[in-house]
Amino acid sequence: MKMQLDELDTALIGLLADDARAPIADLARRLGVARTTVQARIDRLEQTGTIAGYTLRIGADAKHRIRATALVSVEPRTGTAVVSRLSALPQVQIVHTASGRFDLIVEIASDETDSLDEALDQISAIKGVTAAETLVHLSTKVDRTH
Known part of the structure; x- marks a missing residue:
């Protein structure tokens, strides 16, 4: 209710x-x-669940400095297995399901480009992933999540 x-x-x-x-x-x-x-x-x-919890907001200096979004397409009936593999990658912060051309929106964070590159390679290599497009975040102009 x-x-x-x-x-x-x-x-x-x-x-x-x-x-x-x-x-x-x-x-x-x-x-x-x-x-x-x-x-x-x-x-x-x-x-009532209106307040679901309290959280820590990490300051800009402590956050991962390199962030990216990977838009991922998967083969039919492989979504659960792909999400499971994604959740095992330490750079993966959030995975959303999506409608449209891509099936998953994967938010990634890393302190260095090598680690980000490794994560993107691992995402593309997951069995069931048919395509992935990556958008590297340059700067944040609006953030209402915190």
Whole structure:
């Protein structure tokens, strides 16, 4: 069942998205409500899955400096095996299924070009992969994922 969010829930989620470690007292003060209200809202948002967890955002200096996206086509009925092999590669960060010309969108990260090149060679060599096209990320202009 989908939970209806009111203005307070939305504002609270926005504050937590900016700083998930913000103290309850600070959140309450910024929202103009009691600490118990904030804690109860957070508990409810967690229980309903609206807040699925908290994560660490890695600073730009600590992130892998070289990122790429591989667009991958696979033979019919080999997708599960290909995804399994992709997940074994340490450079592979995220694998999405896709509609259209390509079946998978593979996000890759590495600290050096040799490692990135090795990962791309390994992806192309996976049994069931029929084509792969790679896009190396040059710079990030917009990032709303963090």
